[in-house]
Amino acid sequence: MQISYFLLPKEQVAYITSSISMMEAMEDLERHHYTAIPIIDEEGKYVGTLSEGDLLWKLKNSFNLDFEAMRDIPISQLQRRVHNESVEITANMEDMLTLAADQNFVPVVDSMGIFLGIIRRKDIIAYYTDNITD
Template sequence: MISPSIQHLIEEKSGSFLIPASRIAFVQDDNPLYHAFLILTKVKYSKIPVLDKNRRVVGLITLAMITDKMLETDEISIDPLNNLKVRDVMQRDFPKINFVETTLERQLHLLIDNPFLPVVDSKGVFQGLLTRREWIKAFNYVFHTYDEHYMAIPKKPSKSQLINKIVTTK
């Protein structure tokens, strides 16, 4: 469970967590694989979302997934890039979240193993990405402003406080 005071400070920043869909590079599941190869090469991201025609997130694709299809026994071939669709190669099993339904604690747990999480609305339509980087920025805010908002009183004295108390009472 996240401490209520920490959660409150993080929620102050949670509006800035979402990178909107309009700023995200993506490909459609029916695009030729060469299109995804070009997009990933140009945007220099390691992984991007795959959307269907209804703008729902249906997968994720990486440059490594594409280049794996290009590797033949003795050489590299670009032929598969023309013959395969993004849906033939994409990762289909991945976490996605809805801001309204997903707690901050669940978001944090998912971001431990994922650099970003696709965010969808109640109809599954892609809204943007929640990134580990934005969460780290929120923690940075908490670390630097906590004392401006709250006064922490330890429930138990620390070892150094106990030693100080013993030394000063002698």
């Protein structure tokens, strides 16, 4: 089986660009009910994952930072504490499953690092639950 079987394509995935502000990122997380969201750059390459915790730590550790000031801080200035490793679409299942064991989702890229979508751990579990019998 190829990992593309589990791919949720970019067109169906909420993601943010590396140039948006903290406030825009927070609004996107809230709108999609996510706790973490993939970040892509202007070229469409996967650059990391932003979590709610990243936003909260920035708020906590920044003197006099309020919600309005968050409009002026690009997410590229935030320290990200969680690193969701990506996997190439041509990778083998074992590599993808190793990442999925530790990540809620695995970002999928092509050989140039262009973001193609994600593989959700819940979809992997559902597949194996439905297809493994005693």
